[in-house]
Amino acid sequence: LDDVSRHLTSAPREGDTVILLGAEVAQFASTLAGSEYQALTLGRQAGLPTIDLGFERRVQDLVLDLHERGFLTAAHDLADGGLAVGLAEMCIAAEVGIDASGVDAGQRLDGALFGEAPSRFLVATQRPGPVVEFAQAHGVPAVALGVVGGDRLRLGPVDVALVDATTEWSEGLDRVVAPV
Numbered sequence: 449l450d451d452v453s454r455h456l457t458s459a460p461r462e463g464d465t466v467i468l469l470g471a472e473v474a475q476f477a478s479t480l481a482g483s484e485y486q487a488l489t490l491g492r493q494a495g496l497p498t499i500d501l502g503f504e505r506r507v508q509d510l511v512l513d514l515h516e517r518g519f520l521t522a523a524h525d526l527a528d529g530g531l532a533v534g535l536a537e538m539c540i541a542a543e544v545g546i547d548a549s550g551v552d553a554g555q556r557l558d559g560a561l562f563g564e565a566p567s568r569f570l571v572a573t574q575r576p577g578p579v580v581e582f583a584q585a586h587g588v589p590a591v592a593l594g595v596v597g598g599d600r601l602r603l604g605p606v607d608v609a610l611v612d613a614t615t616e617w618s619e620g621l622d623r624v625v626a627p628v
Contacts, residue, residue: 456515458524459541460572464596466535466546467579470507470568471589473531473604474554479563484529499566507567510588514571519579522572532561534570535593536601536613545601545610548594553604560604572596 460466480486481495514520522542526534539546553560573579576592583590594602601608 454515456520456523457541458522458538460522460538460544460546460596461542461574462544462597464521464572464574465576466538466548466570466572466593466596467576467583468526468531468568468591468593469510469571469583469588470503470526471565472554473551473560473591473593475530475556475559475563475565477556477559477563479530479559479565483562483564484533485558485562485564497564497566504567506586507569507588510583510586511569511571514573514579514582517582519573519575519582520571521574524570526568526570527564530562530564531568531570532603532606535603536617538570538572539596539601539610540614540617542596543610543614544596545598546594546596547598547600547602549602549604549607551591551593551604557604561606 478495482493482497487493511523515523522538524534524538535546535548571579580590580592599610601610601613
């Protein structure tokens with residue numbers, strides 16, 4: 449970074465709009481291949497995730513360009529855990545919830561929430577219109593998910609108190625590996 453004071457974190461600010469870049473919310477079951485969700489629900493990981501490296505580059509360049517232009521207040525890649533986990537991590541980092549209850553999760557709720565399709569980012573902004581227009585002009589899908597605020601994490605039909613999500617995120621592993 450030329451100026452470290454311009455770094456991004458994953459923590460959006462209250463009133464920001466969170467936008468999904470790189471795909472629609474709805475995802476196919478195939479995005480669960482090799483995912484954390486698959487490992488937890490089936491006890492194994494199988495399948496071959498696919499990636500379009502040219503598109504991946506476009507999405508990465510778009511995020512960098514949006515940041516350089518001063519549009520973004522936060523950003524988070526979607527990798528392990530998918531959309532639900534990425535959005536929860538952003539809200540936990542910011543210590544504030546989000547209302548994204550109006551998103552269309554499609555027919556595969558598990559795919560939408562936990563699919564690990566590549567080339568996706570969550571970004572937060574005070575200027576959602578220009579961010580969506582800029583993304584679309586660069587051939588990258590962009591979906592405004594919701595506005596940051598409150599004390600609940602709402603994503604489609606999921607509605608969780610942020611304090612409960614934070615507790616699970618910070619203490620869940622200790623409960624799993626703690627001696628009985």
